[in-house]
Each structure stands twice: as structure tokens, then as C-alpha cells.
Amino acid sequence: MKKRICIPLSLLSLGYYLWLGVHNHFRLSVLPFWLLLSLLLLFIAFWDRLPLIRNTPRILVAAVKGCLAAGLAFFLVVEGMVLWGMAQTAPENLDYVVVLGAGLNGRRPSHTLELRLERALVCLEDNPDAKVLVTGGLNASASVTEAFAMENWLLEKGVTSERILTEDASTTTAENMQFSLPILLKDTDAGELSVGIVTSDFHVFRSLCLASRAAKEDAGPDTEIHLYGIAADFPAASLPHYMVREFFTVCVDTLRGNMALYTGP
Numbered sequence: 001m002k003k004r005i006c007i008p009l010s011l012l013s014l015g016y017y018l019w020l021g022v023h024n025h026f027r028l029s030v031l032p033f034w035l036l037l038s039l040l041l042l043f044i045a046f047w048d049r050l051p052l053i054r055n056t057p058r059i060l061v062a063a064v065k066g067c068l069a070a071g072l073a074f075f076l077v078v079e080g081m082v083l084w085g086m087a088q089t090a091p092e093n094l095d096y097v098v099v100l101g102a103g104l105n106g107r108r109p110s111h112t113l114e115l116r117l118e119r120a121l122v123c124l125e126d127n128p129d130a131k132v133l134v135t136g137g138l139n140a141s142a143s144v145t146e147a148f149a150m151e152n153w154l155l156e157k158g159v160t161s162e163r164i165l166t167e168d169a170s171t172t173t174a175e176n177m178q179f180s181l182p183i184l185l186k187d188t189d190a191g192e193l194s195v196g197i198v199t200s201d202f203h204v205f206r207s208l209c210l211a212s213r214a215a216k217e218d219a220g221p222d223t224e225i226h227l228y229g230i231a232a233d234f235p236a237a238s239l240p241h242y243m244v245r246e247f248f249t250v251c252v253d254t255l256r257g258n259m260a261l262y263t264g265p
Contacts, residue, residue, distance in 0.1 A: 006042070014035065112234065120230075136168070
């Protein structure tokens with residue numbers, strides 16, 4: 001029974017690794033995870049036949065199994081939070097819509113970033129009094145900042161320049177949040193703000209946690225910021241990989257102290 005489950009899953013993981021690798025020139029971050037997972041599943045399938053395992057004390061084998069089970073449980077908890085983020089929505093009457101950057105193709109938004117901008121455009125239509133903040137700096141392969149390309153895209157779609165704010169210094173999601181909220185606070189003298197954060201669906205949970213940490217640091221005692229996640233579409237074929245990658249980035253940002261648990265608006 002164990003082999004019937006583990007061997008097909010191992011082959012599926014290997015096939016996914018090769019498919020992702022070919023389509024991304026084997027330069028995708030966290031790509032080796034799928035190869036390692038394939039090998040781990042094969043190891044589990046033939047666990048009982050390995051001489052080393054047969055000669056290992058049962059208590060040590062039990063400890064290894066316990067560690068694997070605990071690691072899997074932790075992984076599933078984090079992925080559950082990621083799934084929760086994918087289902088988030090925002091109310092009407094938002095004050096601001098923040099769009100997180102996601103790379104460029106030359107001077108134009110990448111496909112992922114365009115999906116985020118399309119979702120933001122719908123939010124702006126639903127919230128005619130809201131302003132939009134585009135956030136993202138210059139990466140090594142681009143000649144313009146993400147914020148500049150995003151602003152031009154929105155202008156082409158008919159959004160007036162008076163509704164667009166820009167943050168063009170950030171290079172990570174944590175910096176997106178750290179640099180964006182002070183701009184919003186400077187733009188208004190209201191004591192209460194409702195802010196929708198537009199990003200790819202798998203990315204919503206971490207973005208809200210990062211924004212929560214930034215809000216605690218930047219908002220004064222007389223200012224209350226209500227944060228809402230707004231999930232943009234993401235290509236389904238690549239989604240499993242990016243959900244796995246999000247597990248590792250959530251762990252890294254937590255260890256760096258960038259995150260605060262999002263408890264709702």
C-alpha cells in the first residue's frame with residue numbers, strides 16, 4: 001500500500017520538477033524541493049528494505065518518523081494559512097489600494113504583475129474615491145522601476161494621475177510594506193484608514209502579516225489602519241510551487257522579525 005502511494009507521487013514530483021525546470025531554465029528559486037521530495041518519497045516507499053534501517057534501533061526509527069510527522073504538520077499549518085489568505089476579500093469604500101510589484105518584462109509589467117494590476121483596476125472601479133499606491137523598485141534586469149511601469153499601465157487604462165501614488169525604493173515584500181505605509185499616512189490626515197493590499201493569491205497571507213508589523217511601527221496612537229487582502233489570479237500550473245516557496249519565505253520573514261500575526265482589520 002505504501003509503495004502504491006509513494007512511487008506514483010515520487011514520479012509526479014520528479015515530473016513537476018522537470019517541467020518547472022525546463023520552463024524556467026532551472027533558475028527558479030526553491031526548485032530543488034521537488035527533486036528532494038521525489039527522493040524522499042522513494043526512500044519512504046523502500047524504507048523497510050534498506051539494510052541500514054533494519055539494523056537501526058527502533059527508538060531511533062520512531063524518532064525519525066516523529067520528526068517527519070512534526071515537520072509535515074507544521075508545513076500543513078502554514079499552508080493552511082496561505083490558503084486562508086487566498087480566500088480574503090475587501091469591503092467597499094476603501095481609502096487606498098496598494099499593489100505589490102512582481103517583476104517586469106523590459107519596461108512592461110510581467111504577466112503576474114499585470115494580473116495584479118487588473119485586479120487593482122477592478123478595485124478602483126468599485127471604490128471611485130480610493131487612491132492607488134504602486135510599490136516596487138529597480139531590479140538588476142530592468143531599466144525602470146516596477147512602480148514606474150505600474151503607474152504607466154494604470155494611466156493607459158484611464159486612471160488619473162491624481163489617484164496614483166508611487167513607492168519606488170523597495171526590493172522585497174517586507175520593504176514594500178515598510179516603505180508604503182508612511183506614504184499613505186503622509187497623504188492623509190484621517191485618523192482611520194482602510195487599505196486593500198493587492199497581490200497574487202498565494203502571497204496574501206504573508207503580505208498581510210508584513211503589513212501588520214509595519215502598521216504597528218508606523219501608525220501613531222491616533223491612527224487606526226484597517227488592512228484587507230485582495231487576491232489576484234495566478235497561473236494554476238505554477239501555483240503548487242509558489243505555495244511551497246511561500247512556506248519557506250513565511251519562515252524566513254518570521255525569523256527576521258518582519259511579520260506580525262494578522263488578526264483581521
